[in-house]
Amino acid sequence: MNRFHPPRGGTPRPHALRDYALIADGERGALVGPRGDIPWLCAPRWDSEAVFAALVEGAGHYTVTPRGRFVRGGHYRDGSLVWCNRWTTERGIVECHDALALPGDPHRVVLLRRIMAVDASAEVLVHLEPCAGYGTEPARGIHRDGEGVWTGRSGALRWRWSGAEEAGPVRRGLRTTGLSAKIALAPGTSRDLVLEICDRPLGDPVVPSRAWEATENAWDEAVPDLASTLAPGDARHSRAVLRGLTGATGGTVAAATTSLPERAEEGRNYDYRYVWIRDQCYGRGGLR
Template sequence: MLHPVAGYGREPMREVRRGAAGEWQARLGGLALRWSGTEDARPEGDGGTHDRFTLELAEGRQRDLVLELGAGPLRTPAVHPGRAWAATEQAWASAVPGLAGTVAVRDTRQAYAVLRGLTSAGGGMVAAATTSLPERAEEGRNYDYRYVWIRDQAYAGQAVAAAAPGPLLDDAVRFTTARLHADGPGLSPAYTVDGRPVPDQHPLDLQGYPGGYDRIGNHVNRQFQLDCFGEALLLLAAAAEHGRLDDDGWAAARIAAGAVRQRWREADAGIWELGNRDWTHSRLICAAGLRRIAGAAPRGPAAREWSALADTLLADTGRRALHPDGHWQRSPDDPSLDAALLLPPLRGLLPADDPRTRATLRAYTAHLTDGYYAYRFRHDDRPLSKAEGAFLLCGFVTALAEHQQGNEIDAYRWFERNRAACGAPGLFAEEYDVAQRRLQGNLPQAFVHALMLEASARLARPEATARTQPRPT
């Protein structure tokens, strides 16, 4: 049965008639409607009106139906379902690579398709397609993620570079390059899809999602996040390594490196957008970006300068933010752990066998994970799952960290546990409520799909030092 209604249920179909080819046509609110493949459907209704169609098929039979809506009269021939299916399959085949060299091909292709779907014609990829879905009911933690975060854009570009370098990598580079040229050291953490400032956060005169609030805009527009420059450099380096960075891209790299030199001593809001501090991750990821772009650049003064600046950041951070136990701590004045500190070694700042890399992974998995679910940091004395949901981005990062150490069985355990933390359509939100087995926050969340894509690609290339037994937990 087809029962279309306009005006929030107030306006049924009118002017129901057959078209020249036997299809059904009607008016629906201010729209024209055409339903094809339904020549034997029956118009029905109450009170002498036809407001719905009924089509009956014998058991085992199938039918392709095409529903078209248009603002004006539908004068062109009706869409042919066979040709429409073929065109759709061809379009998706050209937009999404086969990704045969990954460990979960179907899910990895879907992750790629999600990232493609979240990317605008201008190259900007929104962080999520929704707004105001709560991370925790009645706690005020729901946000509008329908904007382009530079960090997320870089994550997606690096994931695509690891899996199948192509147009999505170019899109990420194009958007990030344009923003660096436009704003330089004043780069914002996030933009609208057309590169404008994100509006201030404000409420709507609408009822919010149950347990949430009605708000749009985002307070990120008032923050400085140093790590964005490091992530931008990592993205540009990944493009350069695949021969996909043009002169504008190299100029953007010089701008980003200059911004790091100018601003690395400033306190910033960090990856989790908290209060301003000398966040360890921000400085280490900038050092990783500088080192990576220096390695991708032609030999010369610029490469030497970038490499030297990376050494300076690493040395200063090592003096100020290395815990007495040997692992990286969140900031010089905060000795606790943070999932973000697993990222700089994965981006090439330090080797896998560096004592700081290994100590950080050991401490993190011991204190901020539970049952192969990962959490960002400890909010307070509550159990981890009481403070927030498992952070799926961090789960895939941990899989990559274990893989880097050659712990292949543990890496796959992390990957599979977090790959399963999705809804029926296979989409990931930012967080996962382990106790209630449900998604939390906006979805689909781009950076989770990006890290799933990257993990699937990298885990398919086992480390030479891979062990056959899991590391004790």
């Protein structure tokens, strides 16, 4: 257990890869750090360019973290890739449940974050900075509608963010590059944040309660009980990982960081880990 402070200056510092949790829906995956930072997400698909690239010290991240000092912990919801960051703060316990909504749409990312003040009032700092093209294309056209829903663009991607109507602009120089908010929660209450990223028109907004219900039901259907195995908990988690890494076309990626170049400054988007036919055969056998 480590004691952390919220990141200063907006952009979170990278952790060792072992400190990140993976959330995935088959079509793409994101890494979630112990400070509630999401520093890596390729959108809209695994082989797309990153829209959050702070993992490699680029621009772009999405962070939900308690205000003040805290001790962190976390766990997956059993039989799923729904991640729960759990922070013990000076006031009490705060949780943030994170998931990529199921079923996954190849053209539309739906990132669900549910913040909960478990046993005391809580203040949570939220920072959203989409930056497509591995951090080279900052957000633009940021706008809030009459219902407090934010929209904008980054490169060819459109995005919409709901649940943070009190957010305000973040500027780098003269340019608005993102949004930040301080969210106060009373004991026992929660707040849903929904981020949608799409390479097509966004369509109707996502209803958080329905998206969470559909996602949890989809995981329950995808991961069997496996009680007859020697280690049911480990077997269920392995099954969940395979499900999260396997898209609708049947291809299974080997890592959430699939779209990183093979070497630094290589100048190309290539990674030999994307899909190996041999490993695919073993993986698909486990999903039957």
